[in-house]
Amino acid sequence: MLSLYVPGHSPVHRLPAGVKLLVLAAGSAALFVVPGVAVHAGELLAILVLFHVAGLPWREVLDQLRPALILLVPIFLFHVFATDWVLGLETVLRILVLLFLAVIVTLTTRLSDMIEVLEKAMRPLRLAGINPSKVGMMLSMVIRLIPLMMREAGEILEAQRARGLDRNAIALLVPLLIKALKMADDLSDAMDARGYDPGAVTPFWRGKGTP
């Protein structure tokens, strides 16, 4: 689901990362402000057209999204029984729009470009003693770590299914945490070994800012 950049030269690819991020943020907010089945269906159609324009690999994307798509069925059914099917359709369409919007942005934008935009946007925070490049570094690391942690969590899920529900939650959770913390130690050693220097920024109330 956290698909990463697929190289390409489509107009969607060439759009500046800042613009795409803005569209994503504004678009995902608008989904809730402007409801309606027809509206969402239109949006979904527009996004699918963009998908085609960007030349993204359909099969691969659908494969990655399958777990999310399967989950939409019970959500729809829930609404059919609890409220009504129109609301269900609207909810499902909204999730689809959101998913594809996020996917289209992440697949056509280099993560490094996105993070660069964010770092630029965060520059004023230096005054408060926050180093934007450190925040950018951490964002990169989260993206790097999510698939690894999901793999671990997925294994827990499998084990739980095999052994019966919840009984072994702790026995499964603790090894995951210990393994993850060990990994954090190694990772920070590896960063230090490659010369990473987090570099502090002085907030304005403590005198001169560092370059």
Place this chain on the structure above:
Amino acid sequence: MIEVCGVSHRFGERQVLKDVNLALTERRIGVVGANGSGKSTFARLLNGLLIPDEGRVRVDGIDSRDDVKALRRRVGFVFQNPDNQIVFPVVEEDIAFGLKNAKFPREEIPRRVDAVLERYRLGHLREQATHLLSGGEKQMLALAAVLVMEPRYVVLDEPMTLLDLRNRRLVQEVIRGIEQPIVLVTHEFDHLEELDRVIVFDEGRVIADDTPGAAIRRYVEAMA
């Protein structure tokens, strides 16, 4: 030259290194020992990942206590588990990481990244997500990400332990091709014969420091 003078180190109660004195002058040096023998701790001292409790580590005269950054630029370090040393989600970013840290000129970074990707046959993976690489590709990336910085020395901490046979050969080939002096920490014998010198650790002490053949004999005796 890497000099280790009177080094002792402990983790809490446990003494992991006891009075180690070595001058590493050969081009290919192996370090062997059982788990917990102190060999990994020793490796970590060489590029300042650890500062010894007692004694000094000097690389070309630079003391790890005085300028750990300069030391780290000189000594590249490759870890056992590539998953735990790949920092970025995308191959080319991970290779550029060390160069950015070392403040290479912005326009020079892509050139160097290209060269190293080409050299280690990773060119086609340039924009690949790192979590989608195979085990062998990950270790190649880890090696490339260190070698791109052109360190004067390279320390490798069991770089082949987690690999299957085929990838092991591949990585071994790359290690053979490293021009800089290397210190290879391992607990396997297969790669030792071709080295210039082998140091054997046991319970935090150097128990042998010799040609590969003699050192291995001593190691086998100690383990028996």
Place this chain on the structure above:
Amino acid sequence: MSTRDMVLIALFAAITAAFAVFPPVQIPVVPAPIVVQNIGVMLAGAILGARRGGLALLLFVVLVALGMPLLTGWRGGFGVILGPTGGFVLSWIPAAFVVGAMVEKLWSRLNFWNLLLCNVVGGIVVVYALGIPWLAAVAGLELGQALAGSAVFIPGDVVKAVIASLAALVVKRSYPLIGR
């Protein structure tokens, strides 16, 4: 902040995201499905402490707000933050901070019961104190209605607090990250 702190913060943001793979669990006594994800909030606070735990969840919420579908059910985006359950998601930041602050205070004499207290206060009370008024305001409900609607989740949250406490205690023994 050291390199290691940065990695730990990123790690717990990633762990919280990873818990999204657990589908909502339906257990017999509780009428509403339980989402596993907010156990990450308690763990981040209890294992990393106030500052790092809070920052981990801040990082997570920023990624969600940017449109990454990291919430259970692959939800994400600014819309979710502005929506009826947005208060709960936002509350995760102070929640992890409060759990962490309490754990730091009790660190030297931490046991299951006082750790459970930390997780209940930070991971449940703080979350509901912020989430319920938000829900009421956005969905146009009476505070009482919002509270009643959310109360069904409390038993599940208590179960999660127990699990988080037990896990964090074991982790403390082998990997203490707060005491200095």
